[in-house]
Amino acid sequence: MTTRELTVGVGAGELATADMVLNIGPQHPATHGVLRLRVTLDGERISRAEPIVGYMHRGAEKLFEVRDYRQIMVLANRHDWLSAFSSEVGLALTVERMLGMEVPVRATWTRTLLSELNRVLNHLMFLGSYPLELGAITPIFYSFREREELQTVMEEISGGRMHYMFNRVGGLREDIPAGWLQRVQAAIDGVRARMPELESLLVGNEILQARTRGVGVLTAEAVASYGVSGPIARASGLDVDLRRDQPYLAYDELFAPGGPGRVVTRQAGDCLARLEVLLEQTHVGLDLAQACVERLLAMPAGPVNLKLPKVLKVPEGSDYVATENPLGFNGYYLVSRGDKTPWRLALRSASFNNVAVLAELLPGNLLADMVAILGSMFFVVGDIDK
Amino acid sequence: MSTFGEVVLRSLCVLIAFLVLPLLVGQTEHKLMAHMQGRLGPMYAGGFHGWAQLVADGVKFTQKEDIVPLAADKPVFRLAPALGIVSYLLALAVIPFGPHLVAAGITGSLLWVLAVGAIGTVGTLMAGWSSGNKYALIGGLRSAAQLVSYEVPLILAAASFAMAAGSFSLVSIAHAWTPWWLLWQLPGAIVFLVAGTAELQRPPFDMPVADSELVMGPWTEYTGLRFALFLLAEYAGIVVVSLVLAVLYLGGWTGPFDHQIGPFWVLLKGFFFAVIILWMRMSWPRLREDQLQRVAWLGLVPLALLQIVLTAAGVVLTT
Amino acid sequence: MTDQDKKGFVPGLLKGMGTTARAMTRHAHTQEYPDVSPQLPPRSRGVIALEESNCTSCMLCARECPDWCIYIDSHKETVPPTTEGGRERKENVLDRFAIDFSLCMYCGICIEVCPFDALFWSPEFEYAETDIRDLLHEKDRLGQWMATVPAPPALDQGAPVDQPEPTESAPSEPQPAQAPDEDPAP
Numbered sequence: 001m002t003t004r005e006l007t008v009g010v011g012a013g014e015l016a017t018a019d020m021v022l023n024i025g026p027q028h029p030a031t032h033g034v035l036r037l038r039v040t041l042d043g044e045r046i047s048r049a050e051p052i053v054g055y056m057h058r059g060a061e062k063l064f065e066v067r068d069y070r071q072i073m074v075l076a077n078r079h080d081w082l083s084a085f086s087s088e089v090g091l092a093l094t095v096e097r098m099l100g101m102e103v104p105v106r107a108t109w110t111r112t113l114l115s116e117l118n119r120v121l122n123h124l125m126f127l128g129s130y131p132l133e134l135g136a137i138t139p140i141f142y143s144f145r146e147r148e149e150l151q152t153v154m155e156e157i158s159g160g161r162m163h164y165m166f167n168r169v170g171g172l173r174e175d176i177p178a179g180w181l182q183r184v185q186a187a188i189d190g191v192r193a194r195m196p197e198l199e200s201l202l203v204g205n206e207i208l209q210a211r212t213r214g215v216g217v218l219t220a221e222a223v224a225s226y227g228v229s230g231p232i233a234r235a236s237g238l239d240v241d242l243r244r245d246q247p248y249l250a251y252d253e254l255f256a257p258g259g260p261g262r263v264v265t266r267q268a269g270d271c272l273a274r275l276e277v278l279l280e281q282t283h284v285g286l287d288l289a290q291a292c293v294e295r296l297l298a299m300p301a302g303p304v305n306l307k308l309p310k311v312l313k314v315p316e317g318s319d320y321v322a323t324e325n326p327l328g329f330n331g332y333y334l335v336s337r338g339d340k341t342p343w344r345l346a347l348r349s350a351s352f353n354n355v356a357v358l359a360e361l362l363p364g365n366l367l368a369d370m371v372a373i374l375g376s377m378f379f380v381v382g383d384i385d386k
Numbered sequence: 387m388s389t390f391g392e393v394v395l396r397s398l399c400v401l402i403a404f405l406v407l408p409l410l411v412g413q414t415e416h417k418l419m420a421h422m423q424g425r426l427g428p429m430y431a432g433g434f435h436g437w438a439q440l441v442a443d444g445v446k447f448t449q450k451e452d453i454v455p456l457a458a459d460k461p462v463f464r465l466a467p468a469l470g471i472v473s474y475l476l477a478l479a480v481i482p483f484g485p486h487l488v489a490a491g492i493t494g495s496l497l498w499v500l501a502v503g504a505i506g507t508v509g510t511l512m513a514g515w516s517s518g519n520k521y522a523l524i525g526g527l528r529s530a531a532q533l534v535s536y537e538v539p540l541i542l543a544a545a546s547f548a549m550a551a552g553s554f555s556l557v558s559i560a561h562a563w564t565p566w567w568l569l570w571q572l573p574g575a576i577v578f579l580v581a582g583t584a585e586l587q588r589p590p591f592d593m594p595v596a597d598s599e600l601v602m603g604p605w606t607e608y609t610g611l612r613f614a615l616f617l618l619a620e621y622a623g624i625v626v627v628s629l630v631l632a633v634l635y636l637g638g639w640t641g642p643f644d645h646q647i648g649p650f651w652v653l654l655k656g657f658f659f660a661v662i663i664l665w666m667r668m669s670w671p672r673l674r675e676d677q678l679q680r681v682a683w684l685g686l687v688p689l690a691l692l693q694i695v696l697t698a699a700g701v702v703l704t705t
Numbered sequence: 706m707t708d709q710d711k712k713g714f715v716p717g718l719l720k721g722m723g724t725t726a727r728a729m730t731r732h733a734h735t736q737e738y739p740d741v742s743p744q745l746p747p748r749s750r751g752v753i754a755l756e757e758s759n760c761t762s763c764m765l766c767a768r769e770c771p772d773w774c775i776y777i778d779s780h781k782e783t784v785p786p787t788t789e790g791g792r793e794r795k796e797n798v799l800d801r802f803a804i805d806f807s808l809c810m811y812c813g814i815c816i817e818v819c820p821f822d823a824l825f826w827s828p829e830f831e832y833a834e835t836d837i838r839d840l841l842h843e844k845d846r847l848g849q850w851m852a853t854v855p856a857p858p859a860l861d862q863g864a865p866v867d868q869p870e871p872t873e874s875a876p877s878e879p880q881p882a883q884a885p886d887e888d889p890a891p
Binding site for chain 2: 718721722724725726728729731733734735737
């Protein structure tokens with residue numbers, strides 16, 4: 001890529017040029033949230049970057065400790081508001097594993113379906129917002145149209161558009177409404193049919209390629225040492241996906257040989273690779289959702305949840321369950337002392353690690369590349385600060 | 387009519403055109419962008435499909451407080467928006483809408499347009515420097531670098547048209563126009579359109595005001611009417627670039643029934659180029675500032691020089 | 706990047722322009738909200754409605770609410786015996802039932818735990834206020850929402866291979882994990 005420098009001197013002769021410290025955030029269009037980057041600039045080139053997190057810290061982990069497991073669900077879907085369902089599932093799976101519960105098969109497949117729809121929703125958001133940060137204003141409207149389509153079916157089954165609150169320990173809150181699966185099918189078909197429109201504004205666009213190719217290259221070593229996960233890690237060639245590697249829900253069947261599941265990876269590790277992974281994962285997500293719909297259509301009616309005791313207490317012990325959330329690993333470490341509330345419920349969220357790597361990634365890049373890199377790290381501020 | 391009365395009348399006509407045409411372009415942008423994005427755009431202001439949206443925006447801007455930051459270089463800060471406005475106003479005055487329909491008929495009108503058009507960009511620099519804001523400063527520096535680079539291909543492309551017509555007068559250039567120019571002057575027209583877009587800092591060349599990194603670049607600290615003036619200048623700039631290109635490359639008023647509806651042809655052709663400038667914004671991301679420079683020096687300047695050679699060859703062969 | 710890239714000998718940029726131009730020829734998919742009301746599904750969590758006559762002031766909802774935004778006051782009244790020589794009974798009388806929607810997280814737990822079907826979701830959402838204190842809906846206001854509570858949707862019958870289990874399709878089954886808002890609105 002070009003190494004041309006834009007050197008601008010203030011003053012002349014013996015007047016020294018000074019570094020400029022620029023605050024990107026906490027209220028800034030590039031950070032879509034309240035992430036703050038303290039960037040030291042030498043001209044347009046970044047010499048130091050320091051992500052400052054915590055402006056949105058809501059003490060989720062502490063709040064978990066004084067709530068029962070159903071109430072925790074309300075909070076667990078809020079740290080990453082773009083992956084609400086996946087986060088709910090992770091918590092439910094943790095509690096269920098400690099209780100040794102066998103969740104009804106219908107609930108498992110419905111959960112898988114909703115998780116994948118949630119993943120597509122999440123990815124569509126970033127497929128719209130990332131070009132927006134690069135100055136392309138149209139893709140976000142196309143991707144939001146598709147999001148609307150999927151959110152409509154999500155709302156029909158769960159009643160919510162973002163915070164679904166549809167998981168319960170032992171299954172789901174309610175059964176599938178009649179005709180919903182057909183509407184999901186139609187929504188998936190519609191999104192699939194219109195995806196080429198969105199892609200035509202991104203794939204092969206020379207300006208987009210110029211802005212992203214070779215920019216912000218994240219090495220596989222950095223990925224490993226910072227604990228980066230999800231699409232960003234896979235764009236750097238790390239072939240990890242918990243859906244395949246530690247199957248939960250119905251993923252062992254979906255990711256079995258011949259199944260629709262596949263792990264999308266790229267080797268380049270640059271912004272373009274991250275965008276490509278996201279785009280392809282959207283298609284994989286739709287394929288998986290499609291497979292779930294077909295499976296559910298062929299399934300006889302059955303329970304979607306288990307009968308729970310009046311007061312749900314998790315036996316003493318501890319367990320850690322991680323799921324492949326749209327943005328990366330989302331893990332819950334649950335320590336119970338046999339009460340109806342957890343003694344400690346630690347949350348490992350994807351965005352925190354993904355953003356931590358920025359301090360290493362940004363220096364040496366131009367300020368304009370900063371937004372390109374920042375946008376391609378696909379984070380949700382709530383997921384960083386918890 | 388007295389000379390004085392004529393001057394007043396002509397000035398008034400230019401002023402009205404200056405106030406109406408940018409709003410027209412702005413409203414077109416609203417609606418075009420909305421429909422290209424599957425939206426409806428403004429629907430309420432004024433009743434019919436939100437036609438008065440920009441008027442309403444203007445009213446809103448005038449009501450806002452005029453804030454001058456404490457750290458600003460106050461006189462420069464206050465003056466900056468006026469510069470852009472005045473320069474495009476002066477440029478608009480010499481654009482011919484017919485063989486005799488021009489507000490200020492001066493012989494070197496093409497040079498005049500290029501000269502006063504370049505002043506407007508100084509306003510952006512002044513705004514960026516005087517705001518006392520880091521985002522504005524970076525934006526100002528970016529626009530300085532960008533404007534210097536794109537001035538060159540713009541002038542080279544304009545020179546090609548002047549050579550082809552053998553005149554610096556926009557009226558004479560339009561008179562000299564033949565359909566053969568559509569092919570002959572195509573590279574020059576492309577250079578002029580691209581460089582003009584870059585001069586206006588319109589996407590994909592809007593790195594100086596890149597909202598996702600510099601908030602609003604040089605305009606970050608502006609509010610109210612002064613901010614509105616910058617916006618007006620931007621859209622007036624689109625009008626000027628489009629109309630000049632219409633006169634240079636598409637023969638201005640030339641067209642069927644041009645004795646009756648000559649001005650209409652100028653506006654229609656100008657509108658065509660304005661739509662292209664708007665359309666680029668809707669479809670593309672923005673270029674990084676070093677890529678902008680690359681486009682100018684490695685793409686546009688050689689192409690413009692090639693056009694000049696082509697024009698020279700054409701002129702020599704046909705005369 | 707050269708300007709040839711810019712102006713269109715390369716398909717990538719032109720393809721983008723083509724897409725936006727095609728989008729312009731189609732109808733916008735805007736939902737003109739204030740003019741056209743949205744069609745919301747019955748499960749949509751808009752506002753919580755209270756059927757006051759069903760409420761026994763048992764406080765379960767207020768206790769289970771994750772952010773304690775339900776306020777209930779009640780007092781006991783003595784009901785005289787209905788038959789001669791019978792025993793007089795005490796019953797709870799609801800004085801105040803209020804939900805503070807500025808605190809509510811719209812999780813629906815209160816509705817789920819209500820053992821007497823006094824609370825329901827309504828998809829109604831147009832109750833924004835200019836003063837945050839007005840978001841505290843007292844029982845009259847909560848009662849008014851009852852008119853907007855839709856009937857719950859029919860449930861998916863599954864593939865017709867075998868009979869659905871009775872516990873599944875009967876919504877009135879007293880399962881704690883089953884949402885009570887599947888019960889028909891009175």
